[in-house]
Amino acid sequence: MRKKWDKRKIKEYIMHEANENDLMEMIEIMRAKKSVLDLEKLAAQKQKIINDVEKLF
Numbered sequence: 001m002r003k004k005w006d007k008r009k010i011k012e013y014i015m016h017e018a019n020e021n022d023l024m025e026m027i028e029i030m031r032a033k034k035s036v037l038d039l040e041k042l043a044a045q046k047q048k049i050i051n052d053v054e055k056l057f
Contacts, residue, residue, distance in 0.1 A: 005013075014023065
């Protein structure tokens with residue numbers, strides 16, 4: 001199960017505990033998450049198009 005961190009805890013970790021490698025890893029994770037969200041959005045748009053075309057026939 002994933003832990004859900006609030007913004008305050010994340011900020012505290014970044015300001016007091018994280019080193020350069022931790023920050024670089026966090027940036028990579030955020031980029032990957034954004035890519036996943038973009039792909040999910042694209043998949044939803046394509047599914048909507050498919051559903052609209054199927055309604056025509």
